[in-house]
Amino acid sequence: MPLGFLEFGPVLGAEFAPVPNLSVGFHVRIESLGLLSYVITENGDGYEPNTINGMGIGADVNFYPQTVRKGFYFGGLLEYLWGTATYNQGDVDEYRNTTSFLAAAFDGGYKFSLSRSFYLRIGGTLGAAFPLDEQPTVHPNAPNNTSNYNQSNVTVFGMIDLAIGVTF
Numbered sequence: 001m002p003l004g005f006l007e008f009g010p011v012l013g014a015e016f017a018p019v020p021n022l023s024v025g026f027h028v029r030i031e032s033l034g035l036l037s038y039v040i041t042e043n044g045d046g047y048e049p050n051t052i053n054g055m056g057i058g059a060d061v062n063f064y065p066q067t068v069r070k071g072f073y074f075g076g077l078l079e080y081l082w083g084t085a086t087y088n089q090g091d092v093d094e095y096r097n098t099t100s101f102l103a104a105a106f107d108g109g110y111k112f113s114l115s116r117s118f119y120l121r122i123g124g125t126l127g128a129a130f131p132l133d134e135q136p137t138v139h140p141n142a143p144n145n146t147s148n149y150n151q152s153n154v155t156v157f158g159m160i161d162l163a164i165g166v167t168f
Contacts, residue, residue, distance in 0.1 A: 003162045009034035009056070011163075017068040022061070023075075029056035031083055040155060041085045041097075050090075054083020060107065069167070070119070074108035081129065101155075103129040109161060121163040129155040 004010035013027030031037050031054035038048045058079030064071050082100035087093075109123015131154070 001161060001163045003160060004029065004034055007034050007036045007159045008040075008157070009037055009054075015060075015062075020067055021064045023064070023068045023073075025060045025062070027058055027060070027079075029058070029079065029081065031056055031081060040157070047087060049085035049087050051086045052083055053086075054081060056081035056103070058103070062107070064111070068111075070111050070113040072108070072110050073121075073123070074106070076104070076106050077125070077127075079103040079105075100132045101129040102132055103127055103157075105157075107161065117167055119165045119167060121161065121165065123161040125157075125159045125161055127157060129157065 001011040001013075009029045009031040010033055011027050011029050013025050015023045015025030017023050032052045037052050037054070041049050041052060056079045058077055060075060060077035062068075062073045062075035064073045080100065080102055082098075084096050084098045086096045088095065105125045105127020107123055107125040109121060111119055111121045113119050
């Protein structure tokens with residue numbers, strides 16, 4: 001999913017069809033390579049992080065009215081994400097937030113069969129990410145190293161999906 005570089009990180013995945021019109025997929029998201037990952041992790045003062053280190057793993061299920069090879073599809077996904085955002089890197093005020101999320105989303109779109117071996121899938125995803133175990137802010141240069149702050153709220157998100165794939 002190359003649009004991930006503009007959104008919440010590129011995705012590498014594989015899917016299989018246990019029946020002719022249902023696909024089950026598993027994927028890995030490299031969150032730190034997504035532009036929107038930086039935007040949604042702004043701190044309370046409106047600053048984006050200098051760096052993000054994070055990944056996500058997940059699964060999705062999609063239903064195709066006719067066949068998994070081409071046509072309209074709809075379904076859903078679950079993804080577990082974890083990562084650390086570093087703010088003011090290299091400064092005396094440097095700090096890090098570590099958080100994990102469970103994301104749930106609905107997706108749908110259309111799958112084009114480009115040849116017997118290649119496909120293009122275009123669609124959209126709409127969902128929410130729920131914080132699971134946010135850690136206290138770590139200030140490596142401060143005397144006590146940590147501070148308390150408010151829990152993150154649920155993040156609602158939407159993405160345009162563009163996937164290029166190989167069929168075996």
